[in-house]
Every structure is written in structure tokens, then in C-alpha cells.
Amino acid sequence: MPKTQVVPLVVRHQPQRFTDVVAQDAAIRLLSPLVSQESPPPILIHGPPGTGKTTLARIFAMARHCAAPTPSPCGTCVDCKSGLTPFHLYEFSGARWDDSDVTKFAETLLSTVPWNKYGVFIDEVHGLQSKAADVLLAEVERPRKGRFFICATTELESVRPALRSRCLIVPLRLVPNADLFNLAKRICGNEGITYEPAALDMLVSMGRGSARELVMALDSVAARGHLTPGLLKTALSLGWIDHLIAYVDAVIAHDLTRQFEAISAWPALPREKARAIKQFLLFLYNFEVSSPRLHNHVNPAFHLMGPSDRSELVHGFNLGARADGLKPEDYWQELLNFWLIEPSLIDDDASLAIKLHQFNRLITPSKALALHPANDADPARRHREYRGRSRKSATKEPSTSGSYRSHSDIERLADAVSFLGQHHGRVINGAIDLEVRAPKERLEDAAAKAISRLTHELGLRIQDWAGDAGDRQYHWLYSNHRLTGVIRCRLALHVPYEHLGLAERWLAAKLWKHPDAEITVAARWWNPQPRNTVARDKSRQKFQWERMRQLWSSLDPRIDHWADEGTRKPLRELLGLTGNAEPGEPMTKKVVGVSHSIDRAARIAAEKNKMKLLSAFKDMAWSYLYCGWELDEHKDRVREIAAREDRVRRVEYIGREAGPVADRRFAEEMEALQKQWPDDPRERARSWTPWWSAKTATT
Known part of the structure; x- marks a missing residue:
């Protein structure tokens, strides 16, 4: 007994009406009025892969073939039930036909069509060779009763300008995640597929704005039973996320040995690891730091990390920002800029190792910053800081338990x-x-x-x-x-x-x-x-x-x-x-x-x-305490800071020169400059009478 052929989900759930197409309302509004026109203008549909270009072209052709379009095909008349044939819509790919193919097609079929409402669909029209595009342009400029042209492309800017200017441009957009989620939910309901919502979120990320890619991803796991994130982790080979998280944990801990252990255990090409690190940092920034979010498209593996774990990682990075005296937004921009490289440049393990070393140095607080611990209880730090009077233990503080x-x-x-x-x-x-x-x-x-x-x-x-x-x-x-x-x-x-x-x-x-x-x-x-x-x-x-x-x-x-x-x-x-x-x-x-x-x-x-x-x-x-001396001090600080920064800039000019002599001279000048400035802020000149001067005058 022959096996029953399984029809893929992408075929079973192919849209048959304009209203079935997900999230392309603007394009449908442009196409619908043309269904009833005797000789519609040439149409050029452009948009990302999997967003519905071919589907819309076929629905449009079917609607023109239908006896009673609404403007979608009715689906019940004889013409709709007979379906489209090459006698109603002839399809070919511009990337595969050369000059002679298009010329022959124009001289034979296009010039002798005996029936009305005949359509030509040219996919990948940007791939037409120059002579083929000229032949097509000549046909487009000679409208024939009932004939229509529909072209599709993912690269609008690559379409011949002369052809592009004669077409009605119909743009398609990436499908929003919410619409993809609802599409997956509807298909699961129709097919009897059970799922956890988090698993559908992962499949939506697999789609990356493409309804076709989403349905194909769903089809690849539909037969595996109840859909869970854990099942998808195995089925879609997303286990590498564990190595990535282990690496990021080690980065926050400034543990270079653990960083390399995690990277070495990760079975992937160096450029793939670099790309994943960049995407993961952007994911953390996008969902925990940036407001508003830059975008909602994420790697499906990142959904395996819960919000609390995500927040904990971001908190670890933000501690580094505080140690460096930076706002989290500025700190994250520097982290992202570091990985703003073409992953193909990381073509071997040595290149990746160099990049990881550099990133660890960027993340790890410098020696200078280590002199400023966050804990005020450090007695050495208290001694170095200006602390006012020496009676710092003057206050006896009982336990208050909050x-x-x-x-x-x-x-x-x-x-x-x-x-x-x-x-x-x-x-x-x-x-x-x-x-x-x-x-x-x-x-x-x-x-x-x-x-x-x-x-x-x-x-x-x-x-x-x-x-x-x-x-x-x-x-x-x-x-x-x-x-x-x-x-x-x-x-x-x-x-x-x-x-x-x-x-x-x-x-x-x-x-x-x-x-x-x-x-x-x-x-x-x-x-x-x-x-x-x-x-x-x-x-x-x-x-x-x-x-x-x-x-x-x-x-x-x-x-x-x-x-x-x-x-x-x-x-x-x-x-x-x-x-x-x-x-x-x-x-x-x-x-x-x-x-x-x-x-x-x-x-x-x-x-x-x-x-x-x-x-x-x-x-x-x-x-x-309450007299407002701070605003008087602010005026003096602004002047003194500007003067000191000007002195520093003059010395830094020496540091621009390369060589050991210039380096030594620069270090000597900076040391001498620092010695000119008092350690005690009360020794700076002021335009107002501070409390220590007032007491001296009174005494």
C-alpha cells in the first residue's frame, strides 16, 4: 500500500484570500481596486523574503479569474475551483531566464495570447539581464486588453529604473511578532498541536518577520508532541546558549580562565561565536537597558533565558558601569561598539582569542578605578579622602533594624x-x-x-x-x-x-x-x-x-x-x-x-x-548646613575645573608624540602638575567665606 504523501503546513495553510495574508493591509488596499480594472498598471511588489509577494500575486490573479470577486476570490465559483493554470498566470524567475528566454517568450506567447485577463508574474525581477529587461520594458509599455504584469523583488533599488518608474510600487513589511504569534497559535489550533506560549515565542523568533519561515519552523517540530522550550532547544540545536551564558557569567566575574573554558567547550566556528556574543549583548541591552526597545527580533535561543536571569546579568554589567563612573546607557554603548565588527573577520581561533582578551580588559576595572572601592567602610580609603574633622567616630550609632x-x-x-x-x-x-x-x-x-x-x-x-x-x-x-x-x-x-x-x-x-x-x-x-x-x-x-x-x-x-x-x-x-x-x-x-x-x-x-x-x-x-553655600562653591569649582583641564590638555599634547623620551617627559610633566594642586580642598582659593575661615576670623 503506497504511503500517503504528507502535505507541508506551508502548503496546507497557504492564504487563498487577501484577508488571509498576515499584516499586509497597506499592500492589499493598493491591489484590491485593480482586480476589476480591465488593464491594470504593471505592479511591482517588493519586500523581505517570506512576507507574501508570490502569495499576493497569485491571489490577485485568481481574483481576476474569479466570476464574482469581493475583491478576493470567492472560492466557490467554477473558475476558482479549477484553480490557476499557466493559461491564466504565467510565472518565471528573472534570475534564471536569460536574454533569449525572455525574447522568445515575448515574441510567441505574449504576442499571441487569445484569452482575456492573462497575467505574467516575474519573480526576482532585479535579476533580469539588461537585454531581457529591455524586452520586458517594451511589452510593459504596450498594454493589451486584459493582460497584466506583476513583478516581485527583495531588492527594489536593483530593479532597472526605467522599469521601476512604470510600475505601481506595492511595499510589504516584515510581519510584527504579535501577528506571527497569532498565526502560529491559529495553525496549532487547526492542526491539534499543543504548546507552551514560550515555545511559540521561540518559533516567532525563528521567523524573523517572515510568515513563511515561521510556518516552516513550526512544521519541523509539529510531529514531536507537546511543544516546550526544552523540546525546541533540542530539536532546533540551540544548546549552545549554555556555553554563551557561561562565558558571559565569567566576563562579569572577570575570570579569564573560565571565559576561555566556556568558549573552548562551545562547538561552533569562531565567527559564529563572535556573532552570538554581539547578538546576546544587544539582546540584554535592548530588553533591560534601552527605552524604548530598538527592535523585538531576537535569536530564538535567547528565549531560553528567563527575565530574572537576564536582569541578573545586566545588573552585573551595571556594577561595572558604576565602578567606572559611567551611566549604564553610556557603558552599554561602549560594550556594543566593541563588538560592532564584521563576524567574518574572526576567521580563526587566534583572532577570537585576541578579541576575547581585549574585551576582558575593557570590562575589568583598571588599577586606577580599583583605588575607589564602592564600600565607604574601607579605612584606607577614608584616610586618603578629605573627611573633614578627625573625630570621625564621633557618632555612636545603635542598631535600628531598619x-x-x-x-x-x-x-x-x-x-x-x-x-x-x-x-x-x-x-x-x-x-x-x-x-x-x-x-x-x-x-x-x-x-x-x-x-x-x-x-x-x-x-x-x-x-x-x-x-x-x-x-x-x-x-x-x-x-x-x-x-x-x-x-x-x-x-x-x-x-x-x-x-x-x-x-x-x-x-x-x-x-x-x-x-x-x-x-x-x-x-x-x-x-x-x-x-x-x-x-x-x-x-x-x-x-x-x-x-x-x-x-x-x-x-x-x-x-x-x-x-x-x-x-x-x-x-x-x-x-x-x-x-x-x-x-x-x-x-x-x-x-x-x-x-x-x-x-x-x-x-x-x-x-x-x-x-x-x-x-x-x-x-x-x-x-x-542650610545657608546655600554650595551654589557659591559651584561658581568657584567651575572656574577652577576649567583652569585645571586647560593645564592638563597642554600636558597631554606632549603625550601625543610616540617614543620613550616623549613618554617619560609626559609622565614627568603630569606628576609635576598634580603636585601643584593641594590635596585638601579647603586650601583652594574661594570667593566666599567658608566655615573654617569664619571660625579663624572669629577666634
């Missing part, structure tokens, strides 16, 4: 807001209160997401409002306080002054929703009333420090500190905090946070060329 704000929490916020004024010349001009209520087990996650969403989306809006030339300076700090069933978050922000009104209206119109939480938002903004400069400055400072005292209001009342006169007092009293601190519940997530623009890494980066920052908090200059 119920109150600690001394280190207050100091972190004080350092950040002081840096905002000293380095950026800005002050807090916005105050937003978030109140998040949710079940106990989801409360902290809901609050963290609400804070992240608000600060991130407002930042994006500011970039849009600013455009290319506007002010984009945006900074924020927050403090969380957890009570039973609720977390209250106090945010202090700086928004560019010209965008304050826009920010206020945007926040008022925003609907804050969370599936598991109730979120309420209230905001206050500094109102720049028309008044004299002195009054405006006092108003700004008052708004900023009132907000900072609100962020500090949960400071532990048991913490004391040295006062100016050498006695110990409660730190709450020294900071001018009134009222009683309300104890809260311990939190596992961060209780205070600041934007990257004013965090520790940013402050370290701002201190290059010995431009150390001041701190009234560390110096225990309590009377200066």
Missing part, C-alpha cells in the same frame, strides 16, 4: 544634595509623596516598582521636552518609611526650571496603576515668583532644605553627634528636625536612594584632578 533612618542613610542623602549644588549648580525644586498599599508579601516590590517607574518616565519626558538643545538636568533622592500595610516614599527632585509646569501637569494627569497595589501621589513644586535675586535664592534654599528635613524625619532619636562647641547632642537637634520620629517596620529593600547623576560614583568622577568636594555635614559645620 525601623529608623541610620546615620549612614542621612549622610548619603546629605552628600548627594550637597553635590547637586556644588557640582551641578542646582537645588531641589520638586517634592513628590508616594503612598503604596499592598499585601505584606508584595508591598516592597510594589513600592520599588512605583518609584522606578515614576523617576524613569519623568526622566524620559524631560528629555522629550528638552529636545536637542534644552536643559536636561534631572536629579532625584528618596527615602522610604514602612508602616503596617503601607510604604510612604518621599522624593526630592530637581527638574529643569523651564519644564516645571510641564512636569506638574504630566504628573497630575498620570494614572498610577499596579495590579497588586493601591498608589496615591501628591506633589509640590517650587514656585519661582517674580522677585529680587536674593529673595529668590532664599526661597529656593528654604524649599530644598524643608524637603530634605522631611526625608530625614525618621532619623533615629538615639543617635548623637559632636556639636560646634565640642559637646555631644542628638543628631536630630543638630539637623533642626522637629517632632518625634515615628518608628517603622524593617525593610529588606533600599530605604534611601539617589539618581546616578549624584551618587557616589558620580562624586568620585567629579573629583578628578584633585577637585575634592566639601561637606558641611562631615565637617560638623551645622550652622552652614
Whole structure:
């Protein structure tokens, strides 16, 4: 008994009507009115492979052949049931026919067609030889009653301009992932194929915008049973993803030995490994860093990695960005640019090994950056830094278990807001209160997401409002306080002054929703009333420090500190905090946070060329804490930084020369220049009277 021939899915599910074609509505709108025309213009359909060029040409021809098109073929009349034959649509490939083939075809069949509504479909029309294209052009320019031409190409720019200009251009687009997913879902339903949605996501990635490729990929695994990511990993030979993830883990750990072990165990060509590394980094950036996403097309193997694992890898890279004092966006751009190479250039193991060594050097923090660990508790680092007075153990801090704000929490916020004024010349001009209520087990996650969403989306809006030339300076700090069933978050922000009104209206119109939480938002903004400069400055400072005292209001009342006169007092009293601190519940997530623009890494980066920052908090200059000295210091810093950078540029000019003598001279000049600048920032000249000078004068 002969075997029954299995009809492929791509044939069984071939579209028969215009409405069956996925995601090509614009093209269908162009073609539909031409069905009823006696002599339609020549049509040129162009688009990526597998998007429906041939399918649309055949549906169009069938519709013209149909007795009652709608404009799609009705599918029920005698003509539709008889189907297309070469007497109704003659098909050939421009890449396979030479000059003589096209000439013979034009002289015989085209010139003697005895029937109406006869069509010619030329696929890959860009492949026609020059003489063949001329013959076809002559036929196109002589319209015959009922005859029509349809051409298709993936390379529109390669089609002869004379032919292209005489055709109606019908563009096709890559099919969006959502439409491909629905197509796969519909076919699975019709064929009785069971699946996990994640498996269909992998098949959609295999399609890369092509409906045909998706259906062929589905056909290759349809007979294997219930579709799961694990089954597709085996069936589609995607196990190499394990080696790639092992390599990236080793990169983040700065373990070169493990990197080469993972790469060596990976059975693929060097150029394929390089291409996969580049694609994977772009995938991580696209789904975890970039907003909005660059695109949604990913390697199907990457779907085998869950969102939490993906976030963990990105977090590891972002720690490197912080160590280098870079914004994550800038850091990731450098990583991607490193692998922005033609993979074919990595043609052997030696070339790949060199590239891996170079990438490891790029990722691994340099010796200079290693001198700036992220942990403030390093005693050696504390000794090297300007730390103000020597009584750094003056504060005795009891264990609070997260119920109150600690001394280190207050100091972190004080350092950040002081840096905002000293380095950026800005002050807090916005105050937003978030109140998040949710079940106990989801409360902290809901609050963290609400804070992240608000600060991130407002930042994006500011970039849009600013455009290319506007002010984009945006900074924020927050403090969380957890009570039973609720977390209250106090945010202090700086928004560019010209965008304050826009920010206020945007926040008022925003609907804050969370599936598991109730979120309420209230905001206050500094109102720049028309008044004299002195009054405006006092108003700004008052708004900023009132907000900072609100962020500090949960400071532990048991913490004391040295006062100016050498006695110990409660730190709450020294900071001018009134009222009683309300104890809260311990939190596992961060209780205070600041934007990257004013965090520790940013402050370290701002201190290059010995431009150390001041701190009234560390110096225990309590009377200066709220007077706004930071803006005066900012003016002096701007001038001094510019002067020092100019000196450095002059010395760096020597370093452009090649050779040992120039190198030695450059090193000597840089060492001498650094020695000219004091280690203690208080020794720099200033245009205002700082607290140590004021005390000396009083004494």
C-alpha cells in the first residue's frame, strides 16, 4: 500500500484570500481596486523574503479569474475551483531566464495570447539581464486588453529604473511578532498541536518577520508532541546558549580562565561565536537597558533565558558601569561598539582569542578605578579622602533594624544634595509623596516598582521636552518609611526650571496603576515668583532644605553627634528636625536612594584632578548646613575645573608624540602638575567665606 504523501503546513495553510495574508493591509488596499480594472498598471511588489509577494500575486490573479470577486476570490465559483493554470498566470524567475528566454517568450506567447485577463508574474525581477529587461520594458509599455504584469523583488533599488518608474510600487513589511504569534497559535489550533506560549515565542523568533519561515519552523517540530522550550532547544540545536551564558557569567566575574573554558567547550566556528556574543549583548541591552526597545527580533535561543536571569546579568554589567563612573546607557554603548565588527573577520581561533582578551580588559576595572572601592567602610580609603574633622567616630550609632533612618542613610542623602549644588549648580525644586498599599508579601516590590517607574518616565519626558538643545538636568533622592500595610516614599527632585509646569501637569494627569497595589501621589513644586535675586535664592534654599528635613524625619532619636562647641547632642537637634520620629517596620529593600547623576560614583568622577568636594555635614559645620553655600562653591569649582583641564590638555599634547623620551617627559610633566594642586580642598582659593575661615576670623 503506497504511503500517503504528507502535505507541508506551508502548503496546507497557504492564504487563498487577501484577508488571509498576515499584516499586509497597506499592500492589499493598493491591489484590491485593480482586480476589476480591465488593464491594470504593471505592479511591482517588493519586500523581505517570506512576507507574501508570490502569495499576493497569485491571489490577485485568481481574483481576476474569479466570476464574482469581493475583491478576493470567492472560492466557490467554477473558475476558482479549477484553480490557476499557466493559461491564466504565467510565472518565471528573472534570475534564471536569460536574454533569449525572455525574447522568445515575448515574441510567441505574449504576442499571441487569445484569452482575456492573462497575467505574467516575474519573480526576482532585479535579476533580469539588461537585454531581457529591455524586452520586458517594451511589452510593459504596450498594454493589451486584459493582460497584466506583476513583478516581485527583495531588492527594489536593483530593479532597472526605467522599469521601476512604470510600475505601481506595492511595499510589504516584515510581519510584527504579535501577528506571527497569532498565526502560529491559529495553525496549532487547526492542526491539534499543543504548546507552551514560550515555545511559540521561540518559533516567532525563528521567523524573523517572515510568515513563511515561521510556518516552516513550526512544521519541523509539529510531529514531536507537546511543544516546550526544552523540546525546541533540542530539536532546533540551540544548546549552545549554555556555553554563551557561561562565558558571559565569567566576563562579569572577570575570570579569564573560565571565559576561555566556556568558549573552548562551545562547538561552533569562531565567527559564529563572535556573532552570538554581539547578538546576546544587544539582546540584554535592548530588553533591560534601552527605552524604548530598538527592535523585538531576537535569536530564538535567547528565549531560553528567563527575565530574572537576564536582569541578573545586566545588573552585573551595571556594577561595572558604576565602578567606572559611567551611566549604564553610556557603558552599554561602549560594550556594543566593541563588538560592532564584521563576524567574518574572526576567521580563526587566534583572532577570537585576541578579541576575547581585549574585551576582558575593557570590562575589568583598571588599577586606577580599583583605588575607589564602592564600600565607604574601607579605612584606607577614608584616610586618603578629605573627611573633614578627625573625630570621625564621633557618632555612636545603635542598631535600628531598619525601623529608623541610620546615620549612614542621612549622610548619603546629605552628600548627594550637597553635590547637586556644588557640582551641578542646582537645588531641589520638586517634592513628590508616594503612598503604596499592598499585601505584606508584595508591598516592597510594589513600592520599588512605583518609584522606578515614576523617576524613569519623568526622566524620559524631560528629555522629550528638552529636545536637542534644552536643559536636561534631572536629579532625584528618596527615602522610604514602612508602616503596617503601607510604604510612604518621599522624593526630592530637581527638574529643569523651564519644564516645571510641564512636569506638574504630566504628573497630575498620570494614572498610577499596579495590579497588586493601591498608589496615591501628591506633589509640590517650587514656585519661582517674580522677585529680587536674593529673595529668590532664599526661597529656593528654604524649599530644598524643608524637603530634605522631611526625608530625614525618621532619623533615629538615639543617635548623637559632636556639636560646634565640642559637646555631644542628638543628631536630630543638630539637623533642626522637629517632632518625634515615628518608628517603622524593617525593610529588606533600599530605604534611601539617589539618581546616578549624584551618587557616589558620580562624586568620585567629579573629583578628578584633585577637585575634592566639601561637606558641611562631615565637617560638623551645622550652622552652614542650610545657608546655600554650595551654589557659591559651584561658581568657584567651575572656574577652577576649567583652569585645571586647560593645564592638563597642554600636558597631554606632549603625550601625543610616540617614543620613550616623549613618554617619560609626559609622565614627568603630569606628576609635576598634580603636585601643584593641594590635596585638601579647603586650601583652594574661594570667593566666599567658608566655615573654617569664619571660625579663624572669629577666634
